[in-house]
Amino acid sequence: MKYVLLIGLASLFTACYQPTRNCKDYRTGTFHSEVVINGKVFTSDFTRNEKVQVETYDDHKDSSEVRWINDCEVVFRTIHPKNMSERKDVHLKILTTTDSSYTFEYSYIGETKKQKGVAYKVD
Template sequence: MRLLPLLLLFVLTSCYEKARDCKPYQTGKFYSEIIIDGEVFKSTFRRNKKIQVETYDNKVDSSQVRWVNDCEVIFKTINPKNMAERKDVHLKILTTTDSSYTYEYSYVGETTKQKGVAYKVK
């Protein structure tokens, strides 16, 4: 009988698992919003299996794309212009919907993470 409450708890909590189907977001055209210190930063980007080209504040940056698994990717700036751009960025997709994904990212090896939402553009 002590097993019944544990089984019930497992069944109830497993119903609330967040969706995460990352493969549809590995390629395509996207719009992203990130809020840092109350300020919204917006960008657009196109990603294929090898390259991501992002436009932010009328500047274009290109990065090599390396998927660690279906939901985690490493970006390496192709032509870094300063020391900060030389650092690789690790992005992890946390949840997905039919048209967007929520993610967290940081420089590789750093613990400070930021979160954002990307929307697939059709």
């Protein structure tokens, strides 16, 4: 009986917790992001406005069209794809926000494998 009560109380507190998601604060601006893939950290810098995102990664610049699905989800389409992988649209979902960063997950549309990362607002 004691365990049932403890489990009930624990689930009550965790069920009420909602992560902070002030996604509108991150629709536009200049950012620095970090993604860990297989133990290696990949970084990029990007600037985003309501219609376009320009990202620099390993001295390579990419421009993508931005289409917001809702306040916390966006789809990116590479403007001038150079190969088949760049033709795939990317779906990004903001999971949580802080006053200066957001945690996100992303994947190619149609694929189930998702990666997570953090983006820090620079300006």
